[in-house]
Amino acid sequence: xxxxxxxxxxxxxxxxxxxxxLVQMLTRRHLLVTSWTVVATLVGCALHTAAIAxxxxxxxxxxxxxxxxxxxLLAWTMVLVFLVIYTRARLEALGLAVYPVAFALVLxxxxxxxAPVGDPVLKGxxxxxxxxxxxxxxxxxxxxxxxxxxxxxxxHELRARTPRTFYYLIPSLERCDTLxxxxxxxGFALLTLAIITGMLWSHAVHGVYxxxxxxxxxxxxxxxxxxxxxxxxxxxxxxGRRAALLGIAAFTAVAFTFVWMNVLAAAAGSRTP
Amino acid sequence: MIxxxxxxxxxxxxxxxxxxxxxxxxxxxxxxxxxxETGAAEAMILSTCNRVxxxxxxxxxxxxxxxxxxxxxxxxxxGRELQxxxxxxxxxxxxxxxFRVAASLESMVIGEPQILGQVKEAYQAAEEAGTLGSSLNxxxxxxxxAAKRVRTETGIGRNAVSVSYVAVELARKIFGELKDKNVLLxxxxxxxxxxxxxxxxxxxxxxxxxxxxxxxxxxxxxxxGGKAAPFESLRDELARTDIVISGTGAPGIVIxxxxxxxARAARRRRHARPLFLIDIxxxxxxxxxxxxxxxxxxxxxxxxxxxxxxxxxxxxxxxxAAEALVDREVREFLDWQKxxxxxxxxxxxxxxxxxxxxxxLDKVRRxxxxxxxxxxxxxxxxxxxxxxxxxxxxTVHLKxxxxxxxxxxxxxxxxKLLGL
Numbered sequence: 001x002x003x004x005x006x007x008x009x010x011x012x013x014x015x016x017x018x019x020x021x022l023v024q025m026l027t028r029r030h031l032l033v034t035s036w037t038v039v040a041t042l043v044g045c046a047l048h049t050a051a052i053a054x055x056x057x058x059x060x061x062x063x064x065x066x067x068x069x070x071x072x073l074l075a076w077t078m079v080l081v082f083l084v085i086y087t088r089a090r091l092e093a094l095g096l097a098v099y100p101v102a103f104a105l106v107l108x109x110x111x112x113x114x115a116p117v118g119d120p121v122l123k124g125x126x127x128x129x130x131x132x133x134x135x136x137x138x139x140x141x142x143x144x145x146x147x148x149x150x151x152x153x154x155x156h157e158l159r160a161r162t163p164r165t166f167y168y169l170i171p172s173l174e175r176c177d178t179l180x181x182x183x184x185x186x187g188f189a190l191l192t193l194a195i196i197t198g199m200l201w202s203h204a205v206h207g208v209y210x211x212x213x214x215x216x217x218x219x220x221x222x223x224x225x226x227x228x229x230x231x232x233x234x235x236x237x238x239x240g241r242r243a244a245l246l247g248i249a250a251f252t253a254v255a256f257t258f259v260w261m262n263v264l265a266a267a268a269g270s271r272t273p
Numbered sequence: 274m275i276x277x278x279x280x281x282x283x284x285x286x287x288x289x290x291x292x293x294x295x296x297x298x299x300x301x302x303x304x305x306x307x308x309x310e311t312g313a314a315e316a317m318i319l320s321t322c323n324r325v326x327x328x329x330x331x332x333x334x335x336x337x338x339x340x341x342x343x344x345x346x347x348x349x350x351x352g353r354e355l356q357x358x359x360x361x362x363x364x365x366x367x368x369x370x371x372f373r374v375a376a377s378l379e380s381m382v383i384g385e386p387q388i389l390g391q392v393k394e395a396y397q398a399a400e401e402a403g404t405l406g407s408s409l410n411x412x413x414x415x416x417x418x419a420a421k422r423v424r425t426e427t428g429i430g431r432n433a434v435s436v437s438y439v440a441v442e443l444a445r446k447i448f449g450e451l452k453d454k455n456v457l458l459x460x461x462x463x464x465x466x467x468x469x470x471x472x473x474x475x476x477x478x479x480x481x482x483x484x485x486x487x488x489x490x491x492x493x494x495x496x497x498g499g500k501a502a503p504f505e506s507l508r509d510e511l512a513r514t515d516i517v518i519s520g521t522g523a524p525g526i527v528i529x530x531x532x533x534x535x536a537r538a539a540r541r542r543r544h545a546r547p548l549f550l551i552d553i554x555x556x557x558x559x560x561x562x563x564x565x566x567x568x569x570x571x572x573x574x575x576x577x578x579x580x581x582x583x584x585x586x587x588x589x590x591x592x593x594a595a596e597a598l599v600d601r602e603v604r605e606f607l608d609w610q611k612x613x614x615x616x617x618x619x620x621x622x623x624x625x626x627x628x629x630x631x632x633x634l635d636k637v638r639r640x641x642x643x644x645x646x647x648x649x650x651x652x653x654x655x656x657x658x659x660x661x662x663x664x665x666x667x668t669v670h671l672k673x674x675x676x677x678x679x680x681x682x683x684x685x686x687x688x689k690l691l692g693l
Contacts, residue, residue, distance in 0.1 A: 158446060159564075161576040163583040167446070168432070173547065174449030240547065240568065 003058055004110075006051030007072060011106045013044030014079075018099040025096065025169060032092040032169060037099075041079060048076045048106075059114070064131035066115025067108065070262030073131070075105035077139040085143065091179060093170045097146035126201035130194055137190030138258055140183050141226075145251035147180030148244035155241060177239050180247055184233075188226045191254075195219055215260040222253035275408060277367040278340040278359060279319075279326030282381050285358035287322075293348050293355075295320040301402040303347060308404050310346075311339035315406035317399040317413075319374070321391045323381050328371065330408045337361050368610075369603045371412055375420040376599050377429065384429035384588045384595075389420050412606075419602035426598065428591040432584035436577045437468040440551050443580065444472065444516050447549050447570060452476030457514040459507070459528065460484055460521030461493045464553050468518055473497050480510055484521060511536035517550045519558040527558040533566060553577070615675040618684065619668060621693050626660045667691070 017040040024032050052073065055063040063069035082098040085091055150170050157167040170176065198219070199209040210216060229246045232238035280290055295303050295318050307316050313329040313336065320326075327340050341359060345352035362370050373379045375392045396413040399405040405413070424430055433442045441451075448454055456477040458469050461484075473479050479499030483490035487503065494501040502510055511517070511532060521527055533548070540546065552559040552573045564571030572580075634656060638644070644652070671687065 154446070158443070158570055161572060162579050167583075168587060172446050172449040174447070178449075 003051045003055035006047055006054055007110055010044050010048045010051055011110055013040045014103045014106055016040040018103040021095050021099045033095050045079050052076060062128040067262050068112045068114050071105040072109035073135050074138060075102040077135045078102050078142060081139040081143060093150055094146055130197040130201055133190050133197060134194035137187050137194050138254060140187030140190060141251055141254050144180045144183035144187055144247050147176050147183060148247040151176035151244040181233055184226060184229060184247060188230060191223055195223060215257055218253050218256040222250050225250035274331055274364055275367045276329050276331050276337050277326055277362040277370050279324060280358050281324035284360055289358055290325060293325040300398045304399055304402040304404045307343050310343050311336055315409045316404040317395055317409055319392060319395040365607055368606060372416050372419055372599050372603050375416040376423040376595060378595060382434055383592050386430055415606045419599060423595045423598055427594045429588055429595045432587050434581055434585050436581060437464055437471060439577050439580045440468040441471040444549055447547050454516060455514040456516045457510050459519040461489060462520035465518045465520035469497055508532055508535050512539035520553045521558050526560045530560050530562050533563045611675045615671050622691055626664055630656050630660050
């Protein structure tokens with residue numbers, strides 16, 4: 001089977017998961033993520049792994065460049081990270097953020113053509129190392145972003161004093177905050193490593209560590225915001241609403257980095273690190 | 274036939290339910306009297322503040338009236354007076370009712386957890402009194418199992434529906450774990466005491482602020498395993514605490530915006546944790562403007578009641594799922610019961626056939642004289658095969674027919690046809 005066929009199947013399974021979560025949310029049953037959803041996700045994720053492996057052999061390089069491969073790889077890392085968190089902490093509400101986004105990313109991957117790549121720069125070992133670190137970092141930071149959003153929504157519900165759907169579905173403020181804090185720490189560590197390997201890669205290709213591209217700038221801005229967030233949490237006991245807002249702001253910089261690399265730069269034909 | 278005769282909060286006012294209630298220590302005696310007076314084969318009495326019900330296995334169709342007469346006589350009431358408030362259920366209706374009661378679908382507050390324990394105790398009492406037989410025992414096992422499934426598989430009992438529990442649930446929605454959270458009680462009323470007790474049981478540490486009488490605060494603090502502090506230390510205590518329950522009888526505002534602001538400023542230096550204020554006083558103790566401060570959650574009595582009502586609506590939604598589950602369980606039980614009815618019939622049929630076979634074999638043996646072991650074996654095998662082949666279709670069809678309809682007339686017709 002070609003990677004395209006796999007990817008269509010992945011889309012179907014993720015759609016089952018996403019729809020089921022949506023239906024559970026609307027009918028407000030006490031389980032948001034049922035065994036149906038978990039099975040669909042596991043099968044989808046296994047097929048997704050096969051799709052990426054297949055795509056790797058087809059492309060001849062690690063499939064992380066261009067919108068098609070980037071979206072697919074990001075969805076894969078997100079689902080994996082979600083499954084890890086789900087098995088460890090049963091944080092079902094996170095599914096409200098992960099399922100629609102993972103589905104949308106795989107949909108985008110299905111709808112966009114594979115970017116033709118002939119750049120010899122992509123053959124090295126830096127591409128898989130750098131992008132794997134970066135993508136898992138993005139996924140973790142997305143979880144932090146989602147945790148912040150859930151926090152803000154739950155806080156709004158509690159302040160409104162009349163419980164509606166989300167009051168029942170979202171866990172306590174404390175849990176949302178802890179989830180965000182942990183995810184930021186993990187995501188930040190991965191992002192740091194990704195930036196370092198990115199610079200080394202740049203040095204190997206261009207002879208300089210810094211090429212001053214918008215992508216590099218946005219990555220550093222995001223990194224700096226996360227430094228500020230982590231310091232604020234540790235030093236002054238920051239948390240809750242302000243941490244959630246800063247986490248959301250920092251994530252927009254991360255999102256820009258991803259979009260620049262996989263959409264804008266790809267369109268401009270520049271695929272160097 | 275299983276029958277249920279009783280009254281509940283749906284049919285009778287409290288005064289009537291009270292007058293028909295059975296005291297726990299006299300239940301055994303009542304059960305024995307019930308069986309003797311009504312001729313019931315088995316009996317169980319469920320007596321709670323919301324319902325008084327007699328469950329009985331009666332084989333005589335006129336027995337329902339006998340149970341009614343017993344209820345009236347036992348409590349010295351006029352039977353005619355009870356007529357309009359009593360309900361009488363039989364067979365499938367009675368069984369469905371038993372399942373619904375245990376699953377808390379018939380409760381005044383749907384999903385309340387106590388009824389399951391009460392039903393368990395009622396069966397236990399009947400067992401000890403010796404009035405529980407195989408029919409009611411089977412009903413007990415299946416209803417209790419179904420009730421447990423309803424509790425674990427639906428959210429029917431999930432959200433709190435009493436004001437004091439709602440306060441705890443809200444605290445959990447804010448703080449997650451309540452272990453080592455500081456709870457400050459300002460004024461001691463019945464409801465604030467109850468909420469504080471729940472919080473302490475979840476791991477909270479209580480501080481009681483004294484009012485006019487410090488002794489009362491010290492007493493309550495001791496009961497809650499916490500400490501007491503004078504009212505003047507309100508700001509210091511506010512800076513330390515996570516949850517405030519205020520329920521003084523003061524005519525005006527007790528906790529001002531300035532109090533909470535100063536506490537917030539002191540807290541911010543250490544850790545920006547949220548502050549949850551529960552104001553259950555009427556008139557209110559806490560300035561409503563406090564609720565607009567950042568990181569502060571203020572709920573007054575009306576807010577808590579609104580949450581209670583929303584939770585109740587959630588429960589009603591879950592009740593639909595519980596109804597479906599109970600329906601399935603009832604259907605399974607009825608099928609099982611019907612299948613059980615046909616078992617003696619089938620056994621009798623088998624026994625009768627075997628008897629005929631033996632008699633006929635003996636006749637043949639007498640006529641033919643001594644047979645070789647081979648001939649004996651062949652004769653034995655042939656007759657057994659004839660019996661089995663003849664009985665196979667009716668056995669299968671009886672089991673099937675009974676699963677669909679098992680009217681007593683039909684069963685008696687079958688008996689007649691089979692010559693039993």
